Amino acid sequence: MGRSTRGGLRGVRMVGAAMSKFGKMDRSMREEAAQTGLAALNRSGLDPAVVEEILVANAFGLVDHQGHLGPLIATSLGLEGAATATVESACASGGVALQLAYTSVASGHTDATLVVGVEKVSQVDSKTATTYFTYGSDVPFEAGCGATFPALYATLATAYLHKYGATEEQLAHVAVKNHKNALANPNAHLHKAISVEQVLKSPYVAWPLKFYDCCPFSDGAAAVLLVSEALAKAWGVGGVEVLGSGRGGSAAQLSTRASLVEIPGTRQAAAQAFSQAGLRPKDVDFAEVHDCFTIAEVLAIEDLGLVKKGKGAEAAVDGLTSLSGDLPVNPSGGLKAKGHPVGATGVGQAVEVFEQLDGRAGARQVKGAEVGLSHNIGATGGSCAVHVFRRV
Amino acid sequence: MGRSTRGGLRGVRMVGAAMSKFGKMDRSMREEAAQTGLAALNRSGLDPAVVEEILVANAFGLVDHQGHLGPLIATSLGLEGAATATVESACASGGVALQLAYTSVASGHTDATLVVGVEKVSQVDSKTATTYFTYGSDVPFEAGCGATFPALYATLATAYLHKYGATEEQLAHVAVKNHKNALANPNAHLHKAISVEQVLKSPYVAWPLKFYDCCPFSDGAAAVLLVSEALAKAWGVGGVEVLGSGRGGSAAQLSTRASLVEIPGTRQAAAQAFSQAGLRPKDVDFAEVHDCFTIAEVLAIEDLGLVKKGKGAEAAVDGLTSLSGDLPVNPSGGLKAKGHPVGATGVGQAVEVFEQLDGRAGARQVKGAEVGLSHNIGATGGSCAVHVFRRV
Numbered sequence: 036m037g038r039s040t041r042g043g044l045r046g047v048r049m050v051g052a053a054m055s056k057f058g059k060m061d062r063s064m065r066e067e068a069a070q071t072g073l074a075a076l077n078r079s080g081l082d083p084a085v086v087e088e089i090l091v092a093n094a095f096g097l098v099d100h101q102g103h104l105g106p107l108i109a110t111s112l113g114l115e116g117a118a119t120a121t122v123e124s125a126c127a128s129g130g131v132a133l134q135l136a137y138t139s140v141a142s143g144h145t146d147a148t149l150v151v152g153v154e155k156v157s158q159v160d161s162k163t164a165t166t167y168f169t170y171g172s173d174v175p176f177e178a179g180c181g182a183t184f185p186a187l188y189a190t191l192a193t194a195y196l197h198k199y200g201a202t203e204e205q206l207a208h209v210a211v212k213n214h215k216n217a218l219a220n221p222n223a224h225l226h227k228a229i230s231v232e233q234v235l236k237s238p239y240v241a242w243p244l245k246f247y248d249c250c251p252f253s254d255g256a257a258a259v260l261l262v263s264e265a266l267a268k269a270w271g272v273g274g275v276e277v278l279g280s281g282r283g284g285s286a287a288q289l290s291t292r293a294s295l296v297e298i299p300g301t302r303q304a305a306a307q308a309f310s311q312a313g314l315r316p317k318d319v320d321f322a323e324v325h326d327c328f329t330i331a332e333v334l335a336i337e338d339l340g341l342v343k344k345g346k347g348a349e350a351a352v353d354g355l356t357s358l359s360g361d362l363p364v365n366p367s368g369g370l371k372a373k374g375h376p377v378g379a380t381g382v383g384q385a386v387e388v389f390e391q392l393d394g395r396a397g398a399r400q401v402k403g404a405e406v407g408l409s410h411n412i413g414a415t416g417g418s419c420a421v422h423v424f425r426r427v
Numbered sequence: 428m429g430r431s432t433r434g435g436l437r438g439v440r441m442v443g444a445a446m447s448k449f450g451k452m453d454r455s456m457r458e459e460a461a462q463t464g465l466a467a468l469n470r471s472g473l474d475p476a477v478v479e480e481i482l483v484a485n486a487f488g489l490v491d492h493q494g495h496l497g498p499l500i501a502t503s504l505g506l507e508g509a510a511t512a513t514v515e516s517a518c519a520s521g522g523v524a525l526q527l528a529y530t531s532v533a534s535g536h537t538d539a540t541l542v543v544g545v546e547k548v549s550q551v552d553s554k555t556a557t558t559y560f561t562y563g564s565d566v567p568f569e570a571g572c573g574a575t576f577p578a579l580y581a582t583l584a585t586a587y588l589h590k591y592g593a594t595e596e597q598l599a600h601v602a603v604k605n606h607k608n609a610l611a612n613p614n615a616h617l618h619k620a621i622s623v624e625q626v627l628k629s630p631y632v633a634w635p636l637k638f639y640d641c642c643p644f645s646d647g648a649a650a651v652l653l654v655s656e657a658l659a660k661a662w663g664v665g666g667v668e669v670l671g672s673g674r675g676g677s678a679a680q681l682s683t684r685a686s687l688v689e690i691p692g693t694r695q696a697a698a699q700a701f702s703q704a705g706l707r708p709k710d711v712d713f714a715e716v717h718d719c720f721t722i723a724e725v726l727a728i729e730d731l732g733l734v735k736k737g738k739g740a741e742a743a744v745d746g747l748t749s750l751s752g753d754l755p756v757n758p759s760g761g762l763k764a765k766g767h768p769v770g771a772t773g774v775g776q777a778v779e780v781f782e783q784l785d786g787r788a789g790a791r792q793v794k795g796a797e798v799g800l801s802h803n804i805g806a807t808g809g810s811c812a813v814h815v816f817r818r819v
Contacts (some may be wrong), residue, residue, distance in 0.1 A: 043435040043436075043534075044435075097486070097490055097562055100562055102515055103562070103564070103679075103806055103809060105516060106565075106677070109676055110678050115677060115691075116675065116676055116677075118523075118674035118696075119809070120516050120523045122512050122513070123513040123514075123515060124511065125494055125495040131510075131512045135512065138530055138534050139527075141534060144530045144534075170492055170494040170495070172495075173498075173499055284497070284498055284501055284510050284511055287507070288502070299507075299508065303510075413498075417499075418497060418511055418512070
């Protein structure tokens with residue numbers, strides 16, 4: 036990745052962040068996206084006119100008959116001169132848009148890029164929403180054969196439990212932890228404490244994954260403002276440093292992968308982000324990772340290098356990844372309980388990192404957090420994005 | 428646009444380019460995209476393994492139940508580790524993806540990014556295809572009120588004819604020229620010479636625009652490989668320099684614009700591209716511009732600064748923009764006759780620039796071409812991208 040030129044990149048700061056309450060969106064997608072973008076701009080304290088580019092992360096707008104969201108959102112914000120684009124990488128749309136925005140600012144192409152993720156699926160029934168989600172798979176070879184995402188992740192879970200002797204009970208602890216964290220997040224979709232027993236007794240969706248191993252369908256919007264370090268300093272604002280911004284990919288179909296107990300794209304994106312940041316996994320104080328299913332959090336923390344391979348399922352059990360543990364994972368509640376409004380998900384992770392590193396996460400504050408990581412994947416990891424942030 | 432740091436950007440070359448025959452696609456979208464990407468890689472002479480990122484320009488894939496195209500195309504190319512993203516900006520998807528790819532390479536984020544544009548609409552009837560296109564407008568305020576794109580461009584044409592005293596006959600000359608150019612382009616959708624009289628006698632679609640003022644619905648794929656100058660030199664390949672890469676935006680709805688005889692986003696994108704290139708409009712030897720309707724070419728060459736405001740309609744009449752004129756415009760045949768496969772359109776323009784600057788455009792070769800420009804817009808200019816290229 037052209038590392039020799041890294042030195043030529045400018046420092047990038049995240050100086051504003053905001054999200055809607057995830058769950059059910061009453062406003063139209065464009066209204067919610069614009070209001071959330073405005074809230075992020077207001078939070079930054081910068082004049083909105085500094086924004087030169089707006090990248091919109093959205094997966095399903097076109098299915099609901101509205102594409103080309105960028106100019107609509109820009110116009111709503113009074114920024115109709117801004118260059119825009121919609122970025123779609125299935126459930127990684129937000130993280131991928133964030134990475135492209137980082138490159139825009141780091142390269143000097145813009146001084147300020149606003150990233151707005153937005154999704155609304157509640158206007159359709161849950162069967163239709165499930166169908167929308169399958170468009171992120173290799174449709175003729177996966178969804179078309181009945182392999183929806185619960186089935187695909189169940190395949191990964193089966194391989195994992197078999198190889199490492201992990202248990203359904205261990206996976207249940209991931210769900211319990213993330214639901215508990217979400218209780219302290221006013222913007223989370225689900226505010227419901229659950230027990231390991233409840234998870235284990237919930238109906239199977241695709242063995243070994245049960246109802247409570249799966250994240251909900253959510254509506255929502257999230258926005259972050261990235262600016263050059265120079266612009267942040269000129270405006271006298273601190274914010275959060277974006278130290279590393281990486282992306283990676285994996286073979287589209289699970290059936291062609293060499294291993295079912297790792298996501299190659301996560302490893303690649305993490306290697307890139309850590310190398311760029313000049314940090315190692317052990318430097319991370321907390322992480323927001325892609326836990327669309329409980330097994331996904333387990334694989335994520337292993338592939339990110341935060342725990343050893345095969346040790347991820349124990350992490351929620353022994354408290355390592357709890358809010359008071361040595362390595363809090365998904366303090367926001369994660370996709371599992373904060374919610375998963377596809378295009379907004381990866382941007383929402385960055386919002387949580389911002390709140391944590393800004394010390395404003397309230398009852399879910401990770402104590403002494405200096406370095407945070409976000410990890411967002413599309414489908415079963417066909418697209419992956421990893422970001423490393425540090426408090427200024 | 429952070430111009431002070433431009434000096435930190437690396438030189439970028441387009442070293443490979445290919446397109447399918449525009450018109451009707453028999454293969455699936457993923458197959459055509461992969462085959463076209465492979466042809467671009469083969470043309471470059473570089474090992475495909477150099478590709479680190481694939482940006483896919485596509486507008487309507489999701490409507491046809493397949494999103495997340497990047498990993499599918501990457502996997503088909505044996506590049507499953509590549510980071511991917513789908514970029515949608517309505518009819519500017521290709522040009523906008525090209526701009527994002529430029530920034531990736533120029534910044535050093537990647538050494539090589541493949542841009543693949545693809546669209547397939549022939550599987551649906553033309554009424555449905557028309558509906559797909561309307562998703563690029565501000566749906567509730569434009570398409571939802573009956574203002575499809577022919578109507579919106581007719582509004583622009585009406586304002587233009589009124590303000591500058593231009594005529595329908597002048598617009599007809601644009602169509603005649605571009606159909607003539609396409610006769611020499613084996614990959615063009617339409618191979619049919621037309622006369623001014625035929626255009627004028629064709630039925631009105633939306634006054635003053637007639638059937639022959641409008642581009643066709645096309646399927647198609649196009650791909651270009653962008654690499655760092657250093658990588659191109661290491662492989663001993665020449666290619667084409669990407670000197671300037673700009674984007675801009677305009678208010679989403681026509682109804683809110685201050686003027687109906689210009690596209691602000693085109694002017695902004697052009698200013699950015701020319702500034703970056705260190706060139707002026709008079710340095711351009713030929714241009715591929717966004718002529719979805721004849722009036723669009725007229726506005727484009729004016730807003731790009733290639734002719735004076737109000738003089739664009741005369742340009743095709745007096746031969747300035749013909750293949751043998753001083754400033755050939757749309758030597759490929761343009762959207763009007765080469766075709767308009769939405770996601771592929773902007774990438775296809777870059778393919779034509781590559782062929783022209785590489786001196787391989789055959790019977791439609793622009794003599795002595797050193798500097799070429801491409802111009803791609805989404806909807807009525809909500810998104811705009813302009814690129815300036817030079818022969819190495």
